[in-house]
Amino acid sequence: MSELRYRQVHLDFHTSEDIPNVGKDFVAEEFVATLKEANVNSITCFARCHHGWLYYPSQNRPDLIHPHLENKNLLLEQIEVCHKNDIKVPIYTTVQWDGYISKHHPEWLSIDENGDFINSQGVPEPHFYYTICLNSGYRQYFKDHLQDIIDTVKVENIDGFFLDILFKVDCNCKNCYEQMERKGLNTKNRVDRIYYSTLMLEEFKEEITEFLSTRVPHAGIFYNSSHIGPGNKSSLNNYTHLELESLPSGGWGYDHFPATMRYSRTLGKDIIGMTGKFHTYWGDFHSLKNKAALEFECFNMLALGAGCSIGDQLHPNGKLSKAAYELIGGVYGRVKEVEKYCINTKPVAEIGVLTPEEFYTPGDHNLGIHPALIGAVRMLQELSYQFNIIDSQVDFNEYKCIILPDVINYAPALQQKLQTYANNGGKVIGTYESLVNKDSNEVDLYGNVYVGESKYDRDFVLPNDVIGKKLHKEEYVMYLKGLEIKPVQSEVLMQTVQPYFNREGTTFCSHQHAPSSQVYGQAAVTKNHNIIYFSHPIFKLYRKNAPAWCKWMMKDAIDNLLDNKLVAHNGPSTLLTALNEDKATGAQILHALHYITEKRSEDIYTIEDIIPLYHTEFKMFVGDTKVKSVKILPQLTEVHFNTDGQYINFTVDKMEGHVMLQID
Incomplete structure (x- = not known):
């Protein structure tokens, strides 16, 4: 660059x-x-x-x-x-x-x-x-x-x-x-x-x-x-x-x-x-x-x-x-x-997210970004994961985990590539229709067999100590219809719970959906070795309604697969992080940004105020690398840090909008 x-x-x-005197004051x-x-x-x-x-x-x-x-x-x-x-x-x-x-x-x-x-x-x-x-x-x-x-x-x-x-x-x-x-x-x-x-x-x-x-x-x-x-x-x-x-x-x-x-x-x-x-x-x-x-x-x-x-x-x-x-x-x-x-830096990423755009019809006029990808980007940014958006032609081995958000088309070659990646230790998370072969009753990458669409427009998930750890142990609504799958080689990490009925025909209850019948339904989340599957369009759902429980469910799934998260902090979800590496020196450059977008107008989102953050604690995975210093840029002000196994911990006393740190 x-x-x-x-x-x-x-x-x-x-x-x-129709405008006169053009350039007259230049x-x-x-x-x-x-x-x-x-x-x-x-x-x-x-x-x-x-x-x-x-x-x-x-x-x-x-x-x-x-x-x-x-x-x-x-x-x-x-x-x-x-x-x-x-x-x-x-x-x-x-x-x-x-x-x-x-x-x-x-x-x-x-x-x-x-x-x-x-x-x-x-x-x-x-x-x-x-x-x-x-x-x-x-x-x-x-x-x-x-x-x-x-x-x-x-x-x-x-x-x-x-x-x-x-x-x-x-x-x-x-x-x-x-x-x-x-x-x-x-x-x-x-x-x-x-x-x-x-x-x-x-x-x-x-x-x-x-x-x-x-x-x-x-x-x-x-x-x-x-x-x-x-x-x-x-x-x-x-x-x-x-x-x-x-x-x-x-x-x-x-x-x-x-x-x-x-x-x-x-x-x-x-x-x-x-x-x-x-x-x-x-x-x-x-x-x-x-x-x-x-x-x-x-x-x-x-x-x-x-x-x-x-x-x-x-x-x-x-x-x-x-x-x-x-x-x-x-x-x-x-x-x-x-x-x-x-x-002369390069991004450091632990997760690769497949882009649905690769699978658009070649003659499709849609130039937009799929809601599932927007939901994935928002969720991963808010959770402080380091990730790239990728297509299926890249080397998956550059990433610890590959995520397939909701609508990645089934393709035998892609399934085989992911299976090989997983066999070599790579981690995979798929959601909803991604890589689901609806024309086959064979066991898929996730260890499941596709049955069909869920019978319910909205059902519920029941958190437990594996998925939904920080949630109340009672039902949470899923606002979009999922798929019904049959676990064969996979274990069930989370169950759905059925409503009494759909709001259709002559049946309805209250203003929206019927409540939980407290009867278990299909599997909501399954795991096949190091491959996890969500049966709901969790990313599109997050884009549409932003239920925090979906974000925490995804965090638990990623944490279940990945041993070491590159960057963590105790700040709010509006604090974004981006980790880069200097190609020449190997130094890590950490960007932290805290700006809150608001829709104060009818038409647009913007940002007006910078809300400072104080005493924000960061935790970074450094592995066996010996860290010599942490400095705030460009002043090169030293920041005290301590080493905890393969991690370093440090605190930024005050952050106004954007801060950069160099980890040597």
């Missing part, structure tokens, strides 16, 4: 042709002074915006320079003054949204089954969201545009390209149909059309990367789709690095970044996280995010192994907001102090 800058700004400049020296004062060391600036206008003295298409751009050299002057001050300037251009193209080349737009243009955002006109088809004459137009940037800016002045808006789309145009037929795909089938779109995107990226890398071999190249997942894996060679756009208040929420980053960091590419200074979404002019929220978002990037990028939008007059850069500078000042302890 050492080649990427950790304190970046992504400076949007989507500027309407002063290069003032621009760079503001950036330097805000501790910014890389800023992505615009060659072309979603409106379709250019912000440099184009040689190829001077007619597309913004009609009211007073300084035709805007991009060139931004690059020149930043480079003089050791600030990198990747160049932004749009790919599949362009207002000019929509108006003047409708033949290049994607169309739906009815022949209507595809509006990927669902926003009523006016907008620039009609999606461009990359199978059209636009592809050559785009390459000519890139060549124009290279010729105008000059190779030696180009740091990289941020190529924005590349989405799979259900296009029904003639060109896509022709290419689908050549590949033997059914043009009448929606899944086939969307699947073809993913293939076409990969071909486009490969063509553009070859085009750029032969002309500007040193330049960074990133294609932005607002998400990174298993679908990116086959085209990773076309990226020099990854940038993870995830504005919590802009539609992504606070669940997207940790789930996506914990997967992205396993792909072998340097990564930048991206949030925004906006209170809501991009284009939210004259708004400022709460500083506590921006702190958490940036420090969480560092904790999970990414550099930082903060989105801003330059006012049409070309002048940066003083308030925005005081906000950014306040956070980046802290990042500057600690970034050397984050560069």
Whole structure:
């Protein structure tokens, strides 16, 4: 990660042709002074915006320079003054949204089954969201545009390209149909059309990367789709690095970044996280995010192994907001102090969580994160486990435990891989439908036989001294229907209890479900050697209702399998921990973050207050390693610790938001 800058700004400049005097107040020296004062060391600036206008003295298409751009050299002057001050300037251009193209080349737009243009955002006109088809004459137009940037800016002045808006789309145009037929795909089938779109995107990226890398071999190249997942894996060679756009208040929420980053960091590419200074979404002019929220978002990037990028939008007059850069500078000042302890580190993880996204239908239009994965991420973070999100192709032996959250499809090869892993001492936890073969009555990985869905929409579990240790020894409701399984080679760790009846037909009781009949039902949790199975969708259930008893049941299951937990503390469940290792020295870097998200508005979650924690006790597993010191970073203040067998114990007297510790 050492080649990427950790304190970046992504400076949007989507500027309407109806706004006059564009760039009139831009002063290069003032621009760079503001950036330097805000501790910014890389800023992505615009060659072309979603409106379709250019912000440099184009040689190829001077007619597309913004009609009211007073300084035709805007991009060139931004690059020149930043480079003089050791600030990198990747160049932004749009790919599949362009207002000019929509108006003047409708033949290049994607169309739906009815022949209507595809509006990927669902926003009523006016907008620039009609999606461009990359199978059209636009592809050559785009390459000519890139060549124009290279010729105008000059190779030696180009740091990289941020190529924005590349989405799979259900296009029904003639060109896509022709290419689908050549590949033997059914043009009448929606899944086939969307699947073809993913293939076409990969071909486009490969063509553009070859085009750029032969002309500007040193330049960074990133294609932005607002998400990174298993679908990116086959085209990773076309990226020099990854940038993870995830504005919590802009539609992504606070669940997207940790789930996506914990997967992205396993792909072998340097990564930048991206949030925004906006209170809501991009284009939210004259708004400022709460500083506590921006702190958490940036420090969480560092904790999970990414550099930082903060989105801003330059006012049409070309002048940066003083308030925005005081906000950014306040956070980046802290990042500057600690970034050397984050560069060249790798995450330390004891658990690998399989991502359901790997098992989405290839032509599925769903870009979201499955509720089961969100529930798993929340639960494991709150319990202070160290984990990655993984796909089935990785080496399972890198993890002490593999978790299959609720909906991992059955596949014989995956079952065999997990069985081999378990035979060699690995631990496995599966839940609900994960790796359950509903078409077979043979004993499965869990030592059970699938019988069918539970008869009850809601039943209950009965805690005991193995699962549910800290719970009352009476029934707890499970809000989602589970599966009925028959233990054959497994032992039952927890039983369900049946309700009197379902709320259906003529039977009902009170306001919701019927109470316990106090009659045992099916098995709720089973164990087959070092493999534990939950018959309920416990992670989706936690995402939906967050019952604490589900979290404590899962903790007991993990503790039943794992001998040594890497990081434990006596703080609240809102205290998040992330453990990394310095690749050069082997030192452990522990991040602890305590910021509480709240939904004070109707639309968004945010963070406003930092609530300090005092005298927080930590317990870390170090094995046979001899620990020399524990220090708070960046001050290098020594923290007293004691050794207890294979663990060390220490106390952080006061924590305000974020603390980093180095364990040598």
